[in-house]
Amino acid sequence: MIPATTPLVGFSGKIIWPLGQRSLLVKIGDEEHSTSAWMNFMVVRSPSPYNGIIGRPRVRRIQAVQSTTHGMLKFPVAGGTVTLRSSMIIPLECTMVSGPGVPQPLINQVAEEKIQVAIHPEYPEQTVAIGSTLTEKGRRELCSLLKRNLDIFAWKPADMTGVPRHIAEHMLNIHEGCLPVRQKKRGQAPERNKAIYKEVEKLVDADIMKEVHYHSWLSNPVMVKKITVAEECAWILKT
Incomplete structure (x- = not known):
C-alpha cells in the first residue's frame, strides 16, 4: 500500500486521513460480458455501508453512463453493451x-x-x-x-x-502532538441520565x-x- 498525504472530507465536513492508497484491477459485469480497468482506491478507517466507492474519473475510464433515476449503469464491452441494475435503496440515498x-x-x-x-x-x-x-x-x-x-x-x-485487537480496535483520528480536547461538561435531563447510567x-x-x-x-x-x-x-x- 502506498502512503497517502491528502485528507478526505465527507458530506458532514469531517476530515478523514487515509491509511494509504492501492491500485487494483477491477472487473465489472458478469461471466459472459465484462470490462476491466485499473483503479486507485483510498483506504480509510471509517464506517460505511459500502465496501468500495468508484469515483467519476474511474467511471469515465470504463466509458460508463449511469442513471440514478432508473438505478442503471451501462458500459460498452466487446460485442455489445452491459446493463447493470441496482436496488431502490441506492437511488434513494443519492436523492x-x-x-x-x-x-x-x-x-x-x-x-x-x-x-x-x-x-x-x-x-x-x-x-x-x-x-x-x-x-x-x-x-x-x-x-x-x-x-x-x-x-x-x-x-x-x-x-x-x-475481541483481539488485530480484529477490531478503536482509534482516535488525531495527529501526533495535538493537545487533548476537553469539552465543558453538560448536564442531562433526569430521564436521559437514567438511560445513560443503564447503558x-x-x-x-x-x-x-x-x-x-x-x-x-x-x-x-x-x-x-x-x-x-x-x-x-x-x-x-x-x-
Whole structure:
C-alpha cells in the first residue's frame, strides 16, 4: 500500500486521513460480458455501508453512463453493451444527498425490500433484516441457517468481550502532538441520565468500559433514539 498525504472530507465536513492508497484491477459485469480497468482506491478507517466507492474519473475510464433515476449503469464491452441494475435503496440515498424532495412511494418501496425476522428465542426484540425478494423456501432456509449459528452473533454486551485487537480496535483520528480536547461538561435531563447510567452499567459489567478518574479527554455523550429506516426517511423529508 502506498502512503497517502491528502485528507478526505465527507458530506458532514469531517476530515478523514487515509491509511494509504492501492491500485487494483477491477472487473465489472458478469461471466459472459465484462470490462476491466485499473483503479486507485483510498483506504480509510471509517464506517460505511459500502465496501468500495468508484469515483467519476474511474467511471469515465470504463466509458460508463449511469442513471440514478432508473438505478442503471451501462458500459460498452466487446460485442455489445452491459446493463447493470441496482436496488431502490441506492437511488434513494443519492436523492437524499442531493435534496429533500423524496417521494413517499419511493420510501415505501425501500421499506418493503427488507423483512425483520427474530431468530433468537431469548431475544425476540432483536431482529435481522432479510430481503423480501427471496422465495418462501429461500427465506426458511436462510432463517434455519442463521438459527443454527446463533453463537456467532453478539446478543448482549457481554458477548462482545475478548475481541483481539488485530480484529477490531478503536482509534482516535488525531495527529501526533495535538493537545487533548476537553469539552465543558453538560448536564442531562433526569430521564436521559437514567438511560445513560443503564447503558454504561451494561458496558462496565461486560468489561467493555472502565471508569477513569483523571482523564485528559472529555466528550459529552450524545443520545440518539433508535429508529427504523422508514422512520429515518420520513424524518429527513420533514427536515
